[in-house]
Amino acid sequence: MVLHTGKSKTVHQGADENTVILRFTDNITAGNGEKHETMQGKGELCAAISNLIFAHLKLNGVETHLVEILDETSVLAKKAEIVGVEVIVRNAAAGGFVKKYGVAHGLIFEPPVVEFCVKSDKLGDPMANENQIAALGIATPDELSEMTKKSLLINTYMCRLFKKAGIRLADFKLEFGRYENKLILCDEISPDSCRLWDMKTGEKFDKDIFRQGLGDVLDGYREVFRRLSDVK
Ligand code: TYD
Numbered sequence: 001m002v003l004h005t006g007k008s009k010t011v012h013q014g015a016d017e018n019t020v021i022l023r024f025t026d027n028i029t030a031g032n033g034e035k036h037e038t039m040q041g042k043g044e045l046c047a048a049i050s051n052l053i054f055a056h057l058k059l060n061g062v063e064t065h066l067v068e069i070l071d072e073t074s075v076l077a078k079k080a081e082i083v084g085v086e087v088i089v090r091n092a093a094a095g096g097f098v099k100k101y102g103v104a105h106g107l108i109f110e111p112p113v114v115e116f117c118v119k120s121d122k123l124g125d126p127m128a129n130e131n132q133i134a135a136l137g138i139a140t141p142d143e144l145s146e147m148t149k150k151s152l153l154i155n156t157y158m159c160r161l162f163k164k165a166g167i168r169l170a171d172f173k174l175e176f177g178r179y180e181n182k183l184i185l186c187d188e189i190s191p192d193s194c195r196l197w198d199m200k201t202g203e204k205f206d207k208d209i210f211r212q213g214l215g216d217v218l219d220g221y222r223e224v225f226r227r228l229s230d231v232k
Contacts, residue, residue, distance in 0.1 A: 007033055008046070008192060014076055024050075024073045028192070030211040032124055037210075043073045045221045046190040051075065052228050053158065053189045060157045062150070064185040065177060080177025080186050084138045086125060087147050088115040089155045092170040094195050095208070106170075106202075112155055114148050119175075146183050147176050154185065162196065165227035167205065170195035191221045 003020060004011040007029045012021040024043035029036040054066045065077040090097060093107040116133055117125040128136070130144045139147070151174055162169045172194035175187035187193075191206040198205065205220035 007036075008043075009188065014079065018079050019067060020077050020079045021070065022075050022077055022188075024188070028207070028210055028217065030207065032121060035211070039218055042218060042221070045218060045225055046188065046192055047073050047075065049221065049225050049228065050188040050190045052225075053161070054185075056161050057154060057157055057185065062154060062157065062185060063182065065179070065187075077186070078177075078179050078184065080179040080184055082119075082175060082177045082186060083143065083147070083183070084119045085128075085133055085144075085147070085175075086117045086119055087151045087174045087176070088117065088171060089113070089151050089174070090115070090171040091155070091159065092168070092195075094170050097171075112152065114151055116144070143183060147174075150176070150183065150185070158189070161228070161231060163199070164231045165224075166199045167224065167227060168197045168199050170197055191224050196220075196224055 001013045002010055003013055008025055008027050010023045010025060012023065014020050024047040026038045026040055026042045027036060028039055028042055051069055054064050057064060065080055067076040067078060069075050090109055090113040092109065093103045094105055097103070098105050116128055116130070118128050118133065118136070118138065119125060130141060133139050133144060134141050154174065158172070159169050172189065174185060174189070176183045177186040194206055195208060196205045197203065204214065205224045207217065209215055209220045210217040
């Protein structure tokens with residue numbers, strides 16, 4: 001039974017009440033779905049990359065929704081109540097931040113910047129601060145501070161991993177869910193939801209290739225997978 005059809009994944013009921021099956025599809029979208037295409041092999045690549053990153057986070061003690069990898073495009077996950085915010089962590093300025101604040105692309109943030117967006121395709125995922133999110137009843141101040149802490153820790157682990165692969169993690173988006181009175185990392189982490197730049201040349205390996213029409217986006221994703229697979 002399909003519980004939800006997302007832009008790049010479908011969510012199905014798992015064998016028992018407390019699990020779901022996430023299927024990575026070959027769809028790629030940008031600009032809130034305005035630009036969309038189907039690319040054979042894309043789901044498999046995103047699943048493989050996300051699974052590698054989730055495994056690395058688990059090794060570092062991060063609790064995630066992942067229960068088991070089922071096949072090339074599917075994972076079994078804990079059925080969490082998804083918190084209606086997207087957490088964005090930025091180590092360098094790009095995309096929406098550059099556009100909004102007029103700073104130089106690549107400007108380094110130390111410490112990293114954490115932002116929240118309300119999850120709503122209809123509203124275009126508007127950015128909101130902690131007070132606004134609490135007032136909207138989407139998450140409590142305690143939950144927001146816990147998500148901030150967890151996201152910064154995840155950022156540290158991911159930066160370390162990508163550095164070993166010669167990749168700079170410029171920014172990324174996370175989603176959390178409530179599960180057994182805890183907040184756990186949910187959704188996916190892939191080049192769909194990260195900005196990944198070659199450390200030496202600055203070449204982009206992420207969805208910006210598609211957003212900006214820079215070439216074969218899956219070549220970028222393949223490079224990310226190849227390099228992450230080689231990390232010892
Ligand atoms: P951001 O620069 O805020 O938005 P845009 O993609 O419009 O330039 O995005 C920061 C990072 O978060 C980037 O790697 C893309 C990712 N992201 C998502 O995956 N989904 C989203 O809905 C948003 C807003 C961002």
